[in-house]
Amino acid sequence: MDKEIKTKIISWVKDALKQEKLDKIDVKFPVTDATGGYSAEIVYVDVRAEKGLETKCYNLIVKKNKDNEVIMDTMNFREVYKKEVYLYSTYVPFLKKFAEKRGSAPFDNIPRCYGTVNETNHYVIVMENLKPKNFRCHPLGGDAMSLDHVKLVITAYAKWHALGLAVRDQDPDVLKGFGKPRHLLENEYLMKSICASIENEMDYVSEIYKKNNDLKPVEVLQKLKENYVQMFRDMLENKDEDVLIARHGDSWNNNFLFHFNEEQNIPDKVMIIDWQAGILGNPMADVNQFLFYCCTRKELEHLDEILKLYHDTLSKKLKELGSDPSKCFPWDVCKKSFERYAPLSIAGVPICSRMCFKGEVKKAFDFADSVESGNVDAMFGNELTDPKKYFERIDGVLKLVIDRKLV
Known part of the structure; x- marks a missing residue:
């Protein structure tokens, strides 16, 4: 993996975990640190962190856009990436509050999202990796x-x-x-x-x-x-x-x-x-x-x-x-x-x-x-x-x- 993108991923992960109020974060990339999908890139990340005297571990997936002009603009995937980021960052949290306000259980059949990035040429979702919890296709x-x-x-x-x-x-x-x-x-x-x-x-x-x-x-x-x-x-x-x-x-x-x-x-x-x-x-x-x-x-x-x-x-x-x-x-x-x-x-x-x-x-x-x-x-x-x-x-x-x- 390119050193520059690795640095960006570490930064995105740390920003996404700010809400966890952790004292120290160590980000590791497993051997299979990156896999390619048809329309997005998936990077697996393991995080070991300290919160006071407690040690916390996070298995995460960083899903990001493909850095390719043809895909981004000729094929208009830029709008596709933005829409998925919107869903995780805005719509799903809204649904959670909408349901809770009415005394109904939130929708829990979607991976937990820790944070998103929506900026020029970077559309990113940091979410839970469910494989260690024995979820599989x-x-x-x-x-x-x-x-x-x-x-x-x-x-x-x-x-x-x-x-x-x-x-x-x-x-x-x-x-x-x-x-x-x-x-x-x-x-x-x-x-x-x-x-x-x-x-x-x-x-x-x-x-x-x-x-x-x-x-x-x-x-x-x-x-x-x-x-x-x-x-x-x-x-x-x-x-x-x-x-x-x-x-x-x-x-x-x-x-x-x-x-x-x-x-x-x-x-x-x-x-x-x-x-x-x-x-x-x-x-x-x-x-x-x-x-x-x-x-x-x-x-x-x-x-x-x-x-x-x-x-x-x-x-x-x-x-x-x-x-x-x-x-x-x-x-x-x-x-x-x-x-x-x-x-x-x-x-x-x-x-x-x-x-x-x-x-x-x-x-x-x-x-x-x-x-x-x-x-x-x-x-x-x-x-x-x-x-x-x-x-x-x-x-x-x-x-x-x-x-x-x-x-």
């Missing part, structure tokens, strides 16, 4: 998330969305901090590249169905392909949409960290991470994306039960917060919203399945490279680790949504 390449995983995520989303709906009901000006509803994929380069990859994957799966002489899924996939770009743009622009709250916007496998009950080896807590794709929009767009991206037919057979759990949890939380569920988000609106946004997420099932079964990537993907190449294929790998499971997952979901007339 659900592994890719094997079975999909179990119903226990699904219920945890759905319950967490319901509470987050309830807070957003209550704010919209009681203090709507707060949402103006998110500005115009924008998503990181609204950028012209990313929009074109991502949509092309999604459409190509639908074609790839269609060819498998054709070889199997199974033509109904081909018809459905082609219709989704024809309408995908427009559906995507309508979602980003919230066309004909009245229910706008701050939603997560990137509900796929690696953006959830689960803690497990060691005795029974079942998940008992979830943390939602990576809010860079946050957007103002309908809450059911998150729910759709999560269910179709992270589940197989086995879990989706319980769709009615899952949606009922979501709405019951959301309604209970809204009542706690002093808002009327029948006014803010009644069951019939919830169901219609789910049906409206389902096709958009279903269209993404093939490419998300490839992400789950992608082979080893020789070169780390960098969004900046996609501007020159015109595609993001490197993000999705090449060879599939298990082509059979890849297709079975897609086939199961498609057959279920066809049976339920969701497409």
Whole structure:
């Protein structure tokens, strides 16, 4: 790691921990001190500090913008970074006070943030590293998330969305901090590249169905392909949409960290991470994306039960917060919203399945490279680790949504 950036990180960490009123701080960088993400850099930091006679230890993550002009400005990630910093520095603390003032528990399914930086060319979040507390992503390449995983995520989303709906009901000006509803994929380069990859994957799966002489899924996939770009743009622009709250916007496998009950080896807590794709929009767009991206037919057979759990949890939380569920988000609106946004997420099932079964990537993907190449294929790998499971997952979901007339 560059000495200059290391010095900056130490300074950011010390500033973030000022609220802890520590007497002495020693900052260390573990051997795996830096890892690269698609759109941000993650640096792991261990802190040993003294507070009077007490020794305190902190395992932290410093999430910072990529120092790349193409990513920052050509691809407009500067606004994306600012929005995530706003969420952690302003919106989440506001939600905590909002809930506590009404005698309701704050949202606790997001990592603790110690501090943020929002200055020219530096957009930084200093947050708790949950790995030492045995939180981990659900592994890719094997079975999909179990119903226990699904219920945890759905319950967490319901509470987050309830807070957003209550704010919209009681203090709507707060949402103006998110500005115009924008998503990181609204950028012209990313929009074109991502949509092309999604459409190509639908074609790839269609060819498998054709070889199997199974033509109904081909018809459905082609219709989704024809309408995908427009559906995507309508979602980003919230066309004909009245229910706008701050939603997560990137509900796929690696953006959830689960803690497990060691005795029974079942998940008992979830943390939602990576809010860079946050957007103002309908809450059911998150729910759709999560269910179709992270589940197989086995879990989706319980769709009615899952949606009922979501709405019951959301309604209970809204009542706690002093808002009327029948006014803010009644069951019939919830169901219609789910049906409206389902096709958009279903269209993404093939490419998300490839992400789950992608082979080893020789070169780390960098969004900046996609501007020159015109595609993001490197993000999705090449060879599939298990082509059979890849297709079975897609086939199961498609057959279920066809049976339920969701497409």
